[in-house]
Amino acid sequence: MTSPAPAPPAAAAAQSPPPRIGLAGLATMGQNLALNIAEKGFPATIDALSPYLDAGDAIVDGGNEWYQNTERRIEQAASRGILYLGMGVSGGEEGARNGPSLMPGGDFQAYSNIKDILEKAAAQTEDGPCVTFVGPGGAGNFVKMVHNGIEYGDMQLIAEAYDVLHRVGGLSNSEIADVFAEWNKGELESFLVEITADIFTVADPLEGSTSGALVDKILDKTGMKGTGKWTVQQAAELAVAAPTIAASLDGRYLSGLKDERVAAASVLEEEGMPVGLLEKINVDKKVLVDRVRQALYSSKVCSYAQGMNLLRAKSVEQGWNLNLAELSRIWKGGCIIRARFLDRIKKAYDRNPELANLIVDREFAREMVQRQGAWRWVVARAVEAGISTPGMSASLSYFDTYRCNRLPANLIQAQRDLFGAHTYERIDRPGSFHTEWTKLAREGK
Secondary structure, eight states: OEESOOOOOHHHHHHSOOOOBBOOSOOHHHHHHHHHHHHTTOOBOGGGSOSSOOTTOEEEEOSOOOHHHHHHHHHHHHTTTOEEEEEEEESHHHHHHHOOEEEEEEOHHHHHHHHHHHHHHSOEETTEESBOOOBSTTHHHHHHHHHHHHHHHHHHHHHHHHHHHHHTTOOOHHHHHHHHHHHTTTTTOBHHHHHHHHHTTOBOTTTOGGGOBGGGGSOSOOOOOSHHHHHHHHHHHTTOOOHHHHHHHHHHHHHTOHHHHHHHHHHHHHTTOOSSOSSOOOOOHHHHHHHHHHHHHHHHHHHHHHHHHHHHHHHHHHTOOOOHHHHHHHTSSSSTTOBTTHHHHHHHHHHOTTOSOGGGSHHHHHHHHHHHHHHHHHHHHHHHHTOOOHHHHHHHHHHHHHTOSSOTHHHHHHHHHHHHOOOEEOSSSOSEEOOOHHHHHHHHO
């Protein structure tokens, strides 16, 4: 996208407003975003664009781009007097057409030039348009990357909830549709929960309405575009724990091994491992539904907490000064991870911009404590039944590790010091220490 474009002759200008923005490289979302902007009164007039940009023009990259590429292009554009924005766009095909969440970062002047366009094109909520200037450099692209990482976690957790409801509770597709529709009226209200309810109501269009739900005919092999992998890589480089997001990525990798999984099931069955449930769990459906709801909610809080901590760590590293409350606000509408509880996440960071973790915000802490019994029950029953719940399990382990004031890491430090002389710290005196562990152990014997 570019702005401003060359002004048309005076006669033409009298008939229509001069084009201020043009879009190129249009895939599904790009086409709909172009229509969205045009409907708001800003022509997207590709023919009016000159083949060369003049000083002061702005380029806006609205794709999922690696943030360092954006920073390199900002420098290249600046050398020619051109402004540059790397803008994350979330909302899918419908969001792009009717109002996405926009995450522009880069040159603030470039944002200012088209701020009015973006604010009208973005999704609208009671807190305003779902767009804000995220920060300098590649901040916009990085925020969109983490958004997608949270999205990976959200989708994995919802799939696990479905699996437990179906395999442990024996709920039909119709019952599961009703459950998700009901959940969407409460604390779990979100775009992904809403569309999940719809998915379970769709019959196979190729076989007719009596042939069953379409979702049952879909191959259990998940695709991906790479942003989830980038998120996990960045978490590792910044030493930020993101186990829920990592588990969701691993889940996609394992889903891709369809032939190997089928073969493994056959081999293990021959050795006595049943293909179905390892243990039958007898539980009332209503009780199961309520406990899975609580487990899903608690796990989602952990996933969002991990994403927010990653954003904060990168902001500190790069000096971006990201406003986590404001990012929560622009995710409330238009984007894939939009959810009711984002408003509460915003309020948590409004109360304390330096909040170490969503888990220790008093409101979220109270809810996690109230729901942890049901959460543990669901994970334990899934393990007993042989149902894989990597996302929920990772979230629960994250919660238990984060709340633990004494971890077994003391033993790991002792091991590292024994085989590598890496030293360790003591709890009773300052400084670093090294011990000849093997020598002392032999002397003790």
